[in-house]
Amino acid sequence: MLKLSVRNETxxxxxxxxGTAENNGPTPQAAEAYDPKSLEHIIAGTYPLxxxxxxxxxAFQAVLERHGVTVYRPEIIPELNQIFSRDIGFVIDDYLIKANILPDRAEEWQAIAPIVNQVAPEKRIIAPEEVHIEGGDVLLWNDFIFVGTYTGSDYADINTARTNAQGVEFLRDLFPQKTVKAFDLVKSMRDARKNALHLDCCFQPVGKDKAIIHEAGFRNPDDFRYLQELFGPSNLFPIDAEEMYQMCSNVFSIAEDIVVSEQQFHRLNAWLRENGxxxxxxxxxxIGKQEGLLRCSTLPLYRD
Known part of the structure; x- marks a missing residue:
């Protein structure tokens, strides 16, 4: 059986x-867009090839394998976008939790069935139908589970709201020994610079005690202050709306001191190197034109 262990991000x-971009399908129609950044590029004719x-x-796979990581890939379903494997499931401790994602994306779970079937049945969890939750909204930090959500009364009308209050309570019930902290995120289907699609689009821990953060991604200023106090102001790397739009917080840690980052993130990459x-x-x-980047493309199964 496939062993699982994920307790933090680093x-x-x-x-x-x-995930995979193979046989990804044609450029979607504007009405099919799930997020404002994809919509922007569809309309502009700059959607990625x-x-x-x-x-x-x-290139991502090559870096992972060079560092000794075993890389699993989904089965190919023709003309289906299967890049963002983070959305469809996530591991907490030694449990694999199937996310309740947008109905149009349900086939993506079937594409990783051969991997899921290697996990012991008692270690697989399927959320009830009323529980909305996606892996990009779930970040682990040892005894903490950080969860992005949206509490606006128009939740049902906003396509970029992916994790509901029931999703937060679901995790609290599953992991009573952990501190499950919810963060109310800014959402928009019109302006990608004012849309925190998932929590990892505006916040992510790196190393042992540092994090990347976009203050304006949080609807409640107290949520930002909570993280500021938890990590310490000097350990936070603040990004602005343009950097959030470019997905600067969506890098991916291979280890506490190794981070995979986009080559154009010059300011962030310099800060990371300055900090060892x-x-x-x-x-x-x-890939970032679809409002997802490196973390979004991965579903970690085992970390030391």
């Missing part, structure tokens, strides 16, 4: 599911 990675995304994901990190820079800009 311990040494041993096994991961990396499959050939470019395949090159970017191959080894930065693996790769091209991932084209």
């Amino acid at each position: 311990s040494t990675l041993r096994a991961v599911v990396l 499959e050939s470019d995304m395949l090159k970017e994901m191959s 990190f080894q930065v693996e820079e790769i091209p991932y800009h084209e």
Whole structure:
């Protein structure tokens, strides 16, 4: 059976599911867009080409494997976007939790069925139908589970609201020994610079005690202050709306001192190196046009 263990975002990675851009399908119609950034590029005629995304994901896989990580890939379902494996499931401790995602994306779970079936049945959890939750909204920090959500009364009308209050309570019930902290996020289907699609689009821990953060991504200022006090102001790397739009907080840690980052994130990458990190820079800009980046493309299965 496949062993699972994920307790934080930065311990040494041993096994991961990396999504795929193969047979990704044609450029969607505007009405099919799930997020404002994809919509922007569909309308502008700059939506990423499959050939470019395949090159970017191959570069990511090469870095992971060079660091000794076992990389699993989904089965190919023709003309289906399967890049963002983070959305469809996530591991907490030694449990694999199936996310309740947008109905149009349900096939993506079937594509990783051969991997899921290697996990002991008692270690697989399926959330009830009323529980909305996606992996990009769930960040682990040892005894903490940080959860992005949206509490506006118009939740049901906003396509970019992916995790509801029931999702937060679901995790609290599953992991009573942990501190489950919810963060109310800013949402928009019109302006990608004012849309925190998931929590990892405006916040992510790196290393042992540092984090990348976009203050304006939080609807409640107290939520930002909570993280500021928890990590310490000097350990936070603040990003602005443009950097959030470019997905600067959506890097990916292979270990506490190794971070995979987009090669155009010059300011962030310099800060990481100044703080002792080894930065693996790769091209991932084209994939970023779909409002997801490196963390979104991964489903970690085992970290030390």
